[in-house]
Amino acid sequence: MFKIAAAAITGLVMLCVPFGGLLAEGIPDNMQAIQTSKPVMCERTMPLLNRFAEDKDEQLLVQYKEPQHNTGGMVWWNAENQTIHVLEFPPMMKGEWACMIVFGTEVRMDPKGVRKKGETPL
Numbered sequence: 001m002f003k004i005a006a007a008a009i010t011g012l013v014m015l016c017v018p019f020g021g022l023l024a025e026g027i028p029d030n031m032q033a034i035q036t037s038k039p040v041m042c043e044r045t046m047p048l049l050n051r052f053a054e055d056k057d058e059q060l061l062v063q064y065k066e067p068q069h070n071t072g073g074m075v076w077w078n079a080e081n082q083t084i085h086v087l088e089f090p091p092m093m094k095g096e097w098a099c100m101i102v103f104g105t106e107v108r109m110d111p112k113g114v115r116k117k118g119e120t121p122l
Contacts, residue, residue, distance in 0.1 A: 042090065042099035049098065052076050052085070073101075082107045 027034060052058045055078070062075040066088065073088035086102035089095055 040099045040101055042097050045089065045095055045098040048087070048100075052087075057081070077107065077109070079109070 052060070057078045057080040059077050059079070060074060061077040061084075063072065064074075065072045069091040071089045071091050073086060076085045076087070078084070082105065084102065084104040084107045085100055087098045088101050089098055
């Protein structure tokens with residue numbers, strides 16, 4: 001129990017403290033990649049999935065496996081209000097929790113469906 005609480009506190013602190021003071025000093029021009037944290041809402045998987053499944057306007061668009069952390073996720077699309085939600089299942093939670101890692105608005109979908117790379121966009 002203590003290890004879980006310590007990990008949760010560490011995670012919360014990491015959300016509030018910039019890595020190595022980079023944000024305070026500015027990011028060097030030659031830096032090619034940085035790591036950031038953003039608040040992510042997580043809740044019990046079944047109630048969250050039931051809300052999406054029971055909403056007549058929500059459509060499951062994509063399911064995927066995330067091999068680096070041995071987990072997976074879903075993309076839900078609502079054409080009526082032009083929103084998209086990306087849910088991911090955090091590692092080591094045995095599927096009991098799902099996190100909404102993206103909430104997008106003003107979503108546009110190509111009426112022709114998914115295109116191959118190089119084809120004309122919207």
